[in-house]
Amino acid sequence: MPHFSxxxxxxxxxxxxxxxxxxxxxxxxxxxxxxxxxxIKDTVGFAQSIVAKPTNYITSIFSNIDSLLNTYEExxxxxxxxxxxxxxxxxxxxxxxxxxxxxxxxxxxxxxRDFDPIQATVIARNPDQWEEKIILNKGTAHGVxxxxxxxxxxxxxxxxxxxxxxxxxxxxxxxxNENYRVSAIVVDEDNKEIHGxxxxxxxxxxxxxxxxxxxxVELDVGGKVLSSGLGGIFPKGILIGEITExxxxxxxxxxxxxxxxAADFSILDHVIIAKRKTISIDGSDGSGTNEDLTNEPIVExxxxx
Amino acid sequence: xLARFLIxxxxxxxxxxxxxxxxxxxxxxxxxxxxxxPRFLILYLIFLAIYYxxxxxMIYGLIFGLCFDVFYINIIGxxxxxxxxxxxxxxxxxxxxxxxxxxxxxxxxxxxxxxEFVIYEFFYILQFTTMAVQxxxxxxxxxxxxxxxxxxxxxxxxxxxxxSARVFQRAQ
Numbered sequence: 001m002p003h004f005s006x007x008x009x010x011x012x013x014x015x016x017x018x019x020x021x022x023x024x025x026x027x028x029x030x031x032x033x034x035x036x037x038x039x040i041k042d043t044v045g046f047a048q049s050i051v052a053k054p055t056n057y058i059t060s061i062f063s064n065i066d067s068l069l070n071t072y073e074e075x076x077x078x079x080x081x082x083x084x085x086x087x088x089x090x091x092x093x094x095x096x097x098x099x100x101x102x103x104x105x106x107x108x109x110x111x112x113r114d115f116d117p118i119q120a121t122v123i124a125r126n127p128d129q130w131e132e133k134i135i136l137n138k139g140t141a142h143g144v145x146x147x148x149x150x151x152x153x154x155x156x157x158x159x160x161x162x163x164x165x166x167x168x169x170x171x172x173x174x175x176x177n178e179n180y181r182v183s184a185i186v187v188d189e190d191n192k193e194i195h196g197x198x199x200x201x202x203x204x205x206x207x208x209x210x211x212x213x214x215x216x217v218e219l220d221v222g223g224k225v226l227s228s229g230l231g232g233i234f235p236k237g238i239l240i241g242e243i244t245e246x247x248x249x250x251x252x253x254x255x256x257x258x259x260x261x262a263a264d265f266s267i268l269d270h271v272i273i274a275k276r277k278t279i280s281i282d283g284s285d286g287s288g289t290n291e292d293l294t295n296e297p298i299v300e301x302x303x304x305x
Numbered sequence: 306x307l308a309r310f311l312i313x314x315x316x317x318x319x320x321x322x323x324x325x326x327x328x329x330x331x332x333x334x335x336x337x338x339x340x341x342x343p344r345f346l347i348l349y350l351i352f353l354a355i356y357y358x359x360x361x362x363m364i365y366g367l368i369f370g371l372c373f374d375v376f377y378i379n380i381i382g383x384x385x386x387x388x389x390x391x392x393x394x395x396x397x398x399x400x401x402x403x404x405x406x407x408x409x410x411x412x413x414x415x416x417x418x419x420x421e422f423v424i425y426e427f428f429y430i431l432q433f434t435t436m437a438v439q440x441x442x443x444x445x446x447x448x449x450x451x452x453x454x455x456x457x458x459x460x461x462x463x464x465x466x467x468x469s470a471r472v473f474q475r476a477q
Contacts, residue, residue, distance in 0.1 A: 019382050019386055022381050022382040023380060023381070023382040023383065025381075026374075026379060026380045026381040026382065027380055027431075030379045030380070031379075033379075037375050037379075040371070040372060040375040040376065041375060041376055044372050044375075044376045045376070047317070047321055048321055048324065048376075051318075051321040051322065051325055052325060055322075055325035055326075055328065059328055059329070062329075122328070124324035124325070124327075124376070124377075125324055125327045125328050126324070126327065126377045126378065127323040127324045127326075127327040127342060127343055127377065128342055128377070128378070128424060129327060129330060129331070129340050129342055130378075130424070130425075130428045130433055130434055131378065131428075131433055133377070135324075135376070135377075162379070176432070176433060176434060176435060203435065203436065206338065266330075266331060266333065268328070269328075
């Protein structure tokens with residue numbers, strides 16, 4: 001056994017106390033980076049982004065090979081859908097034109113759907129994989145802010161939890177964090193919107209949970225789940241996934257659905273950060289501070305007078 | 306001087322490559338998901354502690370651990386303490402006996418498993434994960450150990466070359 005003198009023992013005790021204090025301090029406020037933390041994050045992020053380039057290149061080769069193997073099958077499937085697609089595209093373009101002219105008539109300028117895309121590259125992924133997190137190469141210097149939605153071309157993957165000047169951290173939808181909610185809608189056959197919240201995920205099935213759905217409505221398996229934008233942060237209409245099973249929740253008061261995410265979480269390289277154009281508020285998608293937002297402007301006006 | 310620089314440089318590279326390789330994980334085989342966690346840096350530090358210098362390995366462990374804590378998990382003090390602690394234990398184990406390469410490999414692997422387990426317990430207590438012990442062992446620990454064993458063999462081979470070339474004696 002190593003021999004401890006009195007002096008060494010005291011140093012050991014003091015450092016244990018210091019350590020516990022340090023862990024406690026950093027646990028309390030994990031979603032804001034202090035200045036030294038920001039400097040370390042940016043420096044490591046810079047080095048990481050250099051290394052990430054060849055890694056991303058290799059990853060893309062792998063996924064290319066993977067898609068090459070499925071080419072024949074995929075091609076046949078796509079050919080079948082190609083004709084439908086042309087019809088659909090024509091329909092979408094007329095609908096878009098109609099939508100914008102109607103908007104002009106009703107003089108609505110902003111829509112929850114509009115967002116400014118910021119392209120970003122994934123430079124790192126948390127190696128210990130206990131928390132599903134990825135780190136991007138864009139930060140506050142590029143206009144990224146906390147709580148923005150992050151998506152790939154296929155669907156929503158998560159939101160920004162920390163933004164430093166040159167990096168930002170994304171918490172993926174696969175998380176055990178109970179406060180991580182995304183306000184979502186399902187559009188059924190009659191074009192009626194059914195509201196719910198994405199809350200947590202199921203470990204065993206690897207699927208997301210859509211909770212708090214009105215127990216009176218009928219949900220269909222295969223229905224598409226989209227972000228609703230009503231949480232106050234995310235733009236509307238980002239695809240989240242597809243319903244695979246509908247059950248009642250733990251207390252039997254509301255319905256719950258399992259949602260298979262549309263985005264592929266295993267290999268992520270390029271993502272889009274969606275900065276919504278409409279004013280963002282502190283809703284359930286965001287920090288959820290429950291601040292009184294409606295009365296604020298009136299108070300300001302009174303102050304000016 | 307050159308060797309000392311090289312030792313730090315390899316450490317930095319391993320630190321950066323860990324997260325790059327993490328992008329390939331988790332692997333989906335059939336219905337099961339397997340997590341491969343690269344633990345290259347800690348294996349490297351264990352070898353440094355055994356063959357190079359305990360003190361330096363612990364200092365590198367402290368610095369890399371701090372970077373890891375701040376950059377990835379935002380809890381300062383977890384890896385920052387565990388990295389040097391593992392180095393200390395590794396050096397303590399080989400204090401009295403001459404470390405044979407196979408013994409060092411076995412020791413490094415054992416320490417890595419313990420390291421992995423301590424981190425699991427930490428996250429379990431903090432409720433960042435709800436994974437039970439058995440799926441943890443089957444889906445994470447075993448694939449991680451096998452994956453890192455491949456790296457360990459390469460590392461041991463490189464260290465064998467370094468020991469025979471007496472690079473470490475010159476560096477110290």
